[in-house]
Amino acid sequence: MIWRAFFALVLRRLDAEAAHRLGTRALAVTLAPAAVRWLVRRLCVPRDPALRVHALGLDFPSPLGLAAGFDKDAAHVDALAALGFGFVEIGTVTAQPQAGNPRPRMFRLPADRALVNRMGFNNGGAAAAAARLGGRARNRDPGVIVGINIGKTKVAADAAADYRASAAALAPHADYLVINVSSPNTPGLRDLQAVEQLEPIVAAVREGMAGRAVPLLVKIAPDLADADVDAVADLALRTGLDGLIATNTTISREGLATPAAAVAAAGAGGLSGAPLAGRSLAVLRRLRERLGADFTIISVGGVENAADAWARLAAGATLVQAYTAFVYGGPLWPRRVARGLGDRVREAGSNSPLGRS
Template sequence: MYDALKPALFTLPPETAHGLGHAALRVAQDTPVAEVMTDRLTVDDPRLETTAFGQSFPNPVGVAAGFDKNAEIPAALAALGFGHVEVGGVTAERQAGNPRPRMFRLREDDALVNRMGFNNGGADAVGPRLADADVSVPVGVNIGKSKSTPLDEAEDDYLYTFERTRAGGDYFVVNVSSPNTPGLRELQDREPLERILTTLQDAGAAPLLLKLSPDLGEPAVEAAVDVVNDLGLDGIIATNTSVRRPDSLDSPHRVEGGGLSGAPIESEATQMVRFVAERTDVPIVGVGGVSDAAGAYAKIRTGASVVQLYTALVYEGPTVARDINEGLLDLLERDGFESVEEAVGVDVA
């Protein structure tokens, strides 16, 4: 069905098409349609169950931050068969984000470029909505810095959002790697990063993860992983979108500024999962170019406990989680694994 609708959807601006899909899911999650979606799209098999950072996941395939910025449809996304949903990025202040157009399809490359700029309703609006949500899978909260907050006050900004969303989140992600907020990536340096993370740790117990940029050089990645290890964080997300543009890109939209996601960064993101896994024992969430079972499996074998996707929802449609999970079962059986947990990190020396 999605293949029939996709040509019409792709005539619309990407953000408009996203809004229509979002609205349809928002309506569906409060009707019996959600039960039908769950029955048809959820792969219920104990071999897919896994645990990471204190959470139990029915399967390893999740929705990355950015798809549901305001925590309006986490239950509907769970009904599509995803094993977890990450909402946000949420900021302390309500933000309109960057001017439109700010999202671009690179159809020739199965990719997106976005420069959204953390557009969201703010922590005071998202927090209560999230607390009231009835979701059958773990829900993560991706926390970003408000654009107007000076870098030297970032820890208080992150803390404000954390405190107002804590009641509804199962885990929390410190996002200092989005390319679309001026200066944000400077917070990946050790001193400001430690300041932010220790502030959140001191605020109370909750699984806390750090999201890394794929554009960091190896020394910077090692330094960030050292911080995670030294502070005893609960996990790492590898990776965010990339500001780099591979020479292989064919779409004319490759010149647009913002973060690149989708197929062109798949290999690079998987390599970062491996690089991180070789340097830490904390659970890793693998993100970047996941669109099929083979891609998800590659990240799992190189160290990811769970994976996330966003761009694949645009190109593959609402059956993508089911398709990946069914394919993962075939791959696990082929390679003699009794569970997805057995396959995590088997390719890491």
């Protein structure tokens, strides 16, 4: 209730990006002292053994993670993990620093519990993120799993070389690495999901990783045709990818409760949040059928509560992620969802879908 009042009275009156910066700054200041973070972790991080998942060769304290986009520059990893996420994915990080698209570039659609963003991979670049993560390594909170999501620098002419450079800089700091070829906000990026273009990028990233045993995943768009989803799944098996993340934001605006004029005013960009749930779930089910029971799939898109997260796990997800629901739900949202998931695991007993990978 307190968060809802703060959101309605303060944050909603601010530009969405300004509100995000204010919120993350407040989080950083509040949780900067290690003793405060320790206390918050004790209160929020799930210690329920029923929630533990072994996947990608890693032991996750819970299947609920924070999706890429919230912490683009790896500035708040430990603070975010302290709120109760089982893992935190930072980025998207590009090989070169870039400012992203002109502002305003993030918009709320409260009637749909959705966001529209055309941020354009604004970040300080791979070298800066690597330096920050390297410094954190000397004083990191224990047990925090960090994924790193890498994307193409807008001005890069050679996509494969650009991804290779990011992988070389960031793989030493990643518990898992994600190739993002599915954001709608970098011109031509989604074309790289075509298997004939994606396969050499996967190979280039592996070259950049220089033999490091870091799990490698690809994040795909919800707007792919079913045949293209199948083709990516087949490529994942053929190239030995460790997992897929499904899905990124959508360019669709179908079925929204927000008035058409307000949707049009937000303009182009990726839509995230509740309206994405149906397609994201459909892609998950298609991938699971195509890939078999043991392949790691992280489901993201429209996960709003414990029931949604449980439905994704039951449909074949190994892990789930959220972003927009966290923005609307506030800092205690991951704690609430993790507790709700724990209740469902115990109710399911031996029929629980957790731990399949």
